[in-house]
Amino acid sequence: MSLVSIDDLRVSFAGTQVVRGISLTIEPGECVAIVGESGSGKSVTARSLLGLAGPGSRVEASRFLLGGENALAFGERQWRRVRGRFAGLVLQDALVSLDPLRTVRAEIAESLRRPGPSAALAPAGSTRQRVLDLLTAVGVPEPETRLGHYPHQLSGGLRQRVLIASAIAADPPLIIADEPTTALDVTVQAQILRLLAERKAAGTALLLISHDLAVVASVADRILVMKDGLVVEQGSTARVLGEPTHPYTRRLLAAVPSAASRGHRLSDGTRVTAERPRSDEVVLSASGLSFSYGTRTVAQDIGFVLHRAETLGVVGESGSGKTTLARLALGLLKPTSGTVTLLGSPWSGVTEKSRRPLRPRIQVISQNPLDSFDPRYTVARLVSDHRRLPEERIEELLEYVGLDLSFAARRPRDLSGGQRQRVAIARALGYRPDVLICDEPVSALDVSVQAQVLDLLADLQAELGMAMVFISHDLGVVHHVSDRVLVMKDGRVVESGEADDIFFDPGHPYTRELLAAVPGPVVGVAAIGE
Structure with a gap:
């Protein structure tokens, strides 16, 4: 029996469908990856498996089975049993996901207190040892020392490991990992991927959400490529990455930067024609x-x-x-x-x-311009950066970065990640x-x-x-x-x-x-x- 079996999944917000009829199966010990751009519907799809599609969402499907049970009939009490017990969730930013007022021990112990149908609560005296065992299992060095640490006292890699320890504490048969290695160092990323692979080898199923195709290639058995709420291509990892058939998949692959892409534009694959001026200055x-x-x-x-x-x-x-x-x-x-x-x-x-x-x-130009933008300011004011620039200059700067003047009246929260980064570049170019x-x-x-x-x-x-x-x-x-x-x-x-x-x-x-x-x-x- 499949662990997850979904047909014709549709998710809507205020009448607008963001997931449009996708089908998904996950077997025990299998890793299925969903790749695509922001807004493709991949994270909403993953969160639907936890009853967390979002406020105001409408979830429909012709079949929605989790562990053989009809999830369409679940109430909130049943969904709470799914979270942690049936599926553990690992998110991109562990600093946001972890409670800043809880120690590592308290965070993981919370997951241990979720009762399963056949598992009793961990005795109070054994909770500490169980937390230590989990920290050791995910490769946290000096676990005894880390018990009393708060999230801000840990590195990004250690925070992500604590989050994984919390996700696997109740020994769920499924782990949903939504961009689990984004913004991590390559060595820490390798450690997290190795940890997920070990869980998979032990029989745990994985649903991996990622925009990093190299990460997907190293872990996934099958890949679903999503665009605008639809699955445009799916198949084995070797087939999808080795012999892509859909133009969108080929475009995603061609956009991966590497030694082979030097001297070429990533967005369209053409060779760079303009030579940079060389100088000894x-x-x-x-x-x-x-x-x-x-x-x-x-x-x-x-x-x-x-x-x-x-x-x-x-x-x-x-x-x-x-x-x-x-x-x-x-x-x-x-x-x-x-x-x-x-x-x-x-x-x-x-x-x-x-x-x-x-x-x-x-x-x-920083990693997250949203942190450096005043959310009250319009794009025009952000680009001006406390100077009184004429509208013509603001328009010129926005055009430099591929945005038109209609963006000038928007605020940071109204922009996508790529658009915010373009505004940050425009501000610097000013x-x-x-x-x-x-x-x-x-x-x-x-x-x-x-x-x-x-x-x-x-x-x-x-x-x-x-x-x-x-x-x-x-x-x-x-x-x-x-x-x-x-x-x-x-x-x-x-x-x-x-x-x-x-x-x-x-x-x-x-x-x-x-x-x-x-x-x-x-x-x-x-x-x-x-």
């Missing part, structure tokens, strides 16, 4: 750069040189010092030692007043910067939206001659965009050089470790330009 440099928080050194003896129109990629795990390097380059942190020079002028060790004339010449610091600018975007943003940055760099420092955990993205690469570990640069040299002939063991942790290549990626 140094626009940003650092020498002997170090920074400490109290007695803890987080950046040590960092040096680099950035030329006009060049892209310098920076890779490394969380805590390696990447973002600290970005903040030092922006002049937002005062180095403990060392110097930063911008456009030939001292940038570190000087007062903010003396930096002010050059401040517009270096700008930043200052005509010489240097753009990009700190994980595409890590949370769908592969097709990511392709559009990367193509946009390449076009603007070729047209305006900007230099970029591009920080990312996605090694495929870094290889696609970068001329040279810095590899960071524990606050130090352990290797640097030309991008191809770093990726094809790494010299440092840590670099080789990073590359080895990348999920297996997406098989049979459609030829670029076809």
